[in-house]
Amino acid sequence: MSNLALQELLDGRWGHVRRAAREQLAGSHFVTVPGETLEEARSRVSKLLTELPTEPGVAAGFPIEYGGGADPGGSVVAAEMLAQIDLSLMVKAGVQWGLFGGAVVALGTKRHHDAYLRDIISAALPGCFAMTETGHGSDVQNLRTTCTYDPQTRTFDLHTPHEAARKDYIGNAARDGRMAVVFAQLVTGGQSYGVHAWLVPIRDGNGDPMPGVTIGDDGHKAGLLGVDNGRLSFDHVTVPREMLLDRYGQVDEDGTYRSTIENDTRRFFTMLGTLVRGRVVVGGSASAATRSALTIAVRYGDIRRQFTAPGHDREVALNDYLAHQRILLPALATTYALSFAQEELVTALHEVQTAPAGATDEHRQRELESRAAGLKAAQTWHATRTIQACREALGGAGYLAENRLAGLKADTDVFTTFEGDNKVLLQLVAKGLLTGYRDAFGSLDGWGRATFVAEQVRAMVLERTAARALIQRLVEAVPGRDEEVALTDRGWHLRMFSDREEHLLDGVIRRLRKGAAQKKDRPFDIFNDVQDHVLAVASAHIDRVVLEAFVAGVDRAADPETKALLSKVCDLYALSTIEAHKGWFLEHQRLTPARSKAVTAMVNDLLRQLRPRMRELVDAFAVPDEWLNCAVLREEPARQEAMAQFDGRLS
C-alpha cells in the first residue's frame, strides 16, 4: 500500500526533520498514557521534555551561537511531529521553547540572550509566557497588569490591580515554571507607553513562589492534562530595570522612555508580530493530530465490518458505505490541502525569520501574520470537526481512551480558542483584505483592536500565492461560460474560489460604505452589522489560499501516478468545498441548479474512485503505529479473523 513518492511530497522541505523524529522518537516511550491522573500526566510530560532530542527538534529555532539550529521552519515541523506523539508534550515544548524562549529571543537583547538562552534550550530554566489575563483573553492590548518605573530605586514595580488582571491559563505556571515573560502596561514618569514584557522570576530554587508572587492552578481541563496551566498575580513585585525585554522600547535610568517606534499601538503589534511562530505551530499541530485521527478512522474502516449485504458473502467493510466515505474522504482531501498550505506558510515564516537583519520588509511580515492567523483558524476548526467525526466513525470504540481518539479530541479542543480565538483571527484576516479600501469608508478602528492589527497594516492580500504563474495560466485557460467547463477543470475551481472571495469582499465594502453613511451615530453597529460577512470573506480568502497551495503541491509531484492520484484528491477538496457553499454560489448565480446537482454527483463519483486508495492516502502520512497508540487497530484484525473462521465453521 505504501506510496513513498506521495509520502516524500507530503514530508516536504523539512522531510529530514520528520524522518529524524520518526526514528529518534520511535517506540512507546514518549506516547500518551490514557487514564493518568493530573499529577501523573504533569510529571511524566515534564520529565519527557528534558529527554527530547534537540537536533533536530523544537529548540532548533534558537540562534546557533547559543546552541540552536537557526532553523525556525524546522522547529515548527518538529513541533508538528510531537503533536502526533502527545499533544501535551507538544504544548509543553511549545511553551518552553516557542513562547517563553521565543519571546526572550525576539523581545530581549544580547544581555538577556547571554544570560538565559542556554538554560532555556536545555530546559534547565523552565519558563512561562504570561500574557493572557482572566479579564482580557483576546484583547491583550488592554491588559491591566502594570509595571511602573521608579527612578529612585531604578526598578520596576509589577502589580496586579485586581483579580480580573491576574494572568490566567499560563502554561508551565502551576507546577514547573521558574521564570516568566510577563506582559504589562509600562508606566514611567506618570505616563503609560503600552504593553511591554519583562523577565520575572516566579519561583525560587526550592520551587516556592517568589515574594509577592501568587501562583494558582487552573486544575483539571478538558484535555492537555500534561500541561500545568496556572494563574499568576503580582503584589508590587520589584523587577530590576535590566529585566525589561528592551528590543523595541527602553527605559533609561532616569526613567526616560525611548523607542524607535513612536506609536504605542504600532510598537505593540510589531512586538506581537515577532511571536507569530506560536500560531503557525498550533495550526500545524492541529493538522498533524488530524492526520493521526484520520489514519486511525480509515484503517479501522478498512478492517471493521458491519451488516451483511445482499451480494456480499461476508459483512461489508465500513469504508464501503457511501455515508462513511462522505464523512471521511472530503475530510481527508481537506487535510491534504491544509498540509500543503501549512508547508507554504512554514516556508514563508522561515524566510522572513532567517532574512538578514534589516532585509525583512514589513509587507511580507504582515502577510505572514495574516496567513498564519487564517491558517491557524482553518486548521484548528478542521481538526475539531474531523477528529469528532473520526471518533463517531469508530462507534463505541471511539469513546474508549485506549483507542486514542478521545484524547486527540480533548487535547486539540482548546486550539480553536488559544493563541488567538479563531473568530478574532478571521477578523484580522479580513482587515488585511480591507485595508486597501480604507479610504472608502474611513478608519477601521471599529474592530481595530478586535483584530490585533496596528493601523499601519498595509497587507494586500488578493495577490496570488507561490505558484502564481501556474495558477494564472490555469485560470486563463478556462472558457468563458461555466456550463462548457468540465467539473474537474482546475482553472474553473480556482476561478470559483477567487470569484467567491472577491464578490464577498465587494459586498463587505459596499455594506461598510452604506453603514458609514447611515449609522454615524452608532459606530459600533457599522461594524457589528456586517460581522457575519466579515467572517465569510476571511474564510473564503483562506479557502482560496489553501486551494492554490494544493494546486502548487500537485504540480510538484514528479511521479505521474502520484500526480494523478493527488489531482483527484484535489478535485475532491475543490468540489466538496464548492458543494459546502453551494447556497452562496446559487444565490449569486455562479452555479445553475443543474450544475449544482452535478457537483454533488461528481463528489460521489470521486468518493467511489478514491475508495480503493483511502488506505494508501493515510499511509502516506507515515504516522508510526506506536504513535497511533490505538488498541483496536492492534486487536481488530485477529477478531475479524476469528469471526470469519467461526462463521465458516458454522455455515
Add this chain to the structure above:
Amino acid sequence: MSNLALQELLDGRWGHVRRAAREQLAGSHFVTVPGETLEEARSRVSKLLTELPTEPGVAAGFPIEYGGGADPGGSVVAAEMLAQIDLSLMVKAGVQWGLFGGAVVALGTKRHHDAYLRDIISAALPGCFAMTETGHGSDVQNLRTTCTYDPQTRTFDLHTPHEAARKDYIGNAARDGRMAVVFAQLVTGGQSYGVHAWLVPIRDGNGDPMPGVTIGDDGHKAGLLGVDNGRLSFDHVTVPREMLLDRYGQVDEDGTYRSTIENDTRRFFTMLGTLVRGRVVVGGSASAATRSALTIAVRYGDIRRQFTAPGHDREVALNDYLAHQRILLPALATTYALSFAQEELVTALHEVQTAPAGATDEHRQRELESRAAGLKAAQTWHATRTIQACREALGGAGYLAENRLAGLKADTDVFTTFEGDNKVLLQLVAKGLLTGYRDAFGSLDGWGRATFVAEQVRAMVLERTAARALIQRLVEAVPGRDEEVALTDRGWHLRMFSDREEHLLDGVIRRLRKGAAQKKDRPFDIFNDVQDHVLAVASAHIDRVVLEAFVAGVDRAADPETKALLSKVCDLYALSTIEAHKGWFLEHQRLTPARSKAVTAMVNDLLRQLRPRMRELVDAFAVPDEWLNCAVLREEPARQEAMAQFDGRLS
C-alpha cells in the same frame, strides 16, 4: 428576567416531576466533581444512585404492584433532570432502571417480576443490559453469543464463541453489576430461534465473578467516568431454564420452542420495540444537557465584556456581537424546538406504554419507534454541536473543568453512537417513510438489517403530528406564490419543510427504482448509492416533525406576551433551518436567489430582536445554579465590577 409562563410551558405535562427534582435534588450534593479519578467517580456515582428519591424518579416507570409509579413518561423526564445534574448519574440510573429493569419488565414474566423487581427498584440488585458485542455494535440481530438448551439437564448453556462475541461497553459491568440481562442466539433441538434474553448472575455475594464468567473493564473513556462500562464473556455458563425472559418465546422442559410470533426476525424486533424508552431517554438527556450548556454560555455572554468599541463607554458584552448571536441564538431556538418535540414524543411513549394490555396497535408502536429513533439522532447531534459551540464561546475558560462545559461535552459525546448509531437510526426512519412504496422497487432487505426494522413495519409517516388541524389550517392559508408570502408566515415555513421532505422522498424512490432496474447484479450498490439521499430524507422528516411540535407548542401558550416571544423563536428556528438548507431550496427552485438572501437578512434581524431576550429564554429552562456548577458564572460579576471600578479610578 424570569418568565414563569414560559417556564411552565417548557416544563410541560410532567412539570411536577421537574419541579420535584429541582427541590429534592437541590444543593450541591449530587453534582459532578471535576477532576475525579476513575475510581472516585465510579464509587461516588454508585453510592448516589442509592440515595436518589424514587418518587417521582427514574424508577417511576415500574408497575405499581412492585413499588413503581406506572408512569413511564415521568421516568423519562426524571432522567432528563438527572442529566442536568450529572450525566454519569443519569446513565447509571438509566442502565439500572431503564435498560436492566426495563428489560426484566418487558421481556420477563410474572415469576421474574416477583423475584427481582423490588430489588431492582431499590438498587439492592445492580444489573446490566448485555446486548452489544465487540464485533457487532449496531448489528445486534447477528450477535454471536449462543445459549443452547439441553433437555437432559433442563438448563441452557451460555457461551461466548470468540473474542469478537464478548459483550462490550456494558454499563454497570466493570464494578457493580450482580446480574445481567444477556442477549444471545437461542438454540434448542439443534435449531436457532434468533436472539432472546436471559437473566444471568455475573457476580457472587462477595463481588467476585461467577464461575465461567470473565469480566473486563473498558477503562478510561472520553467522559462518563462515573459509569463502570465493562466486558463480559461466558465460558459454557449454565443458566436454569426459568431464567429465560420468556414473554415472547418459551422453551418447554423437553426443549420444544414456542412463541406466538412465528417469524424470528419479527419476534426479535418486537422484543426490541418494547425497549424503546432507552432512546427516548438518551435524546431527552442530550437536550437537557444542551439547555445547561446554553444557559452557561448565554449568561456568560451577558456579563463578559471584550474590546472597547467606538460609541460604547465600556467594553462590549459578548452577546452584543453579531457573530456571537449567530452561534448561540439559532442553537437556542433549535433547543426550544427540540424540547417541544421531545415532550410530544414522551407523551406518545407514555400513551403506548400505559394502554390497557392488547389495546396498543402495532402501527402506533412502530411510529413511536421511528419517532424515537429520529429524535434521538437529532437531539444528540444538536447536543454535540451546540455544547462544542458553547465551550468555544467561553474561550479559554470553557476549557477548564471547573466551568462545566468540558464535562458536558465529554459526557454527552457518546450519545451520537450509543443506543443506536445515529446514521443507522436515520436509516430506520427513512425505511419507515419508504415502506408504503415497497412494491415499487421490491424488498428493502438491502438495508433491512441495517435499520433494525422488521419486515412487517407498516409505519406510514407522512401524516401530520399532534396539532394536525392547526397545521393544516396554517398551510392552507398560504397564498400560492411564495414571493407574495411574508418570510415569517408560519404556513410558509411549514410548507417549505414538508415540500423538502416530500421532494427528497420522491427522489429516493425514483433513484431506488432506477437502481433496481439497472443494478440487479449489484444489489448492495442499489442501496449504497442512494445512502446520502436516504439520510437526507430522514433528516428532513425529523425537521418537519420538530417544527410541527414547536408550532403546536406556541399555540399552547396562553399568555399573549409569551406567545409573541415564542413565535419569534419559532421564526428563528424555521428560518435558520431553511437558511442552513438554502442550497437545496435554491437547487430545487423553492427559493429564488433574492428570497434566499432575504431569509439571511431576516435571520439577522431576528437575532437583533431576540438579543435582549436571550437571558430570559435560558432562564426559562430553570436549571438551578448549583446544577450549572460553573465557577466563572459565580466569579465573573465581581471581576467585572472590580475592573469597572478600577478603570473608573484610572480615567
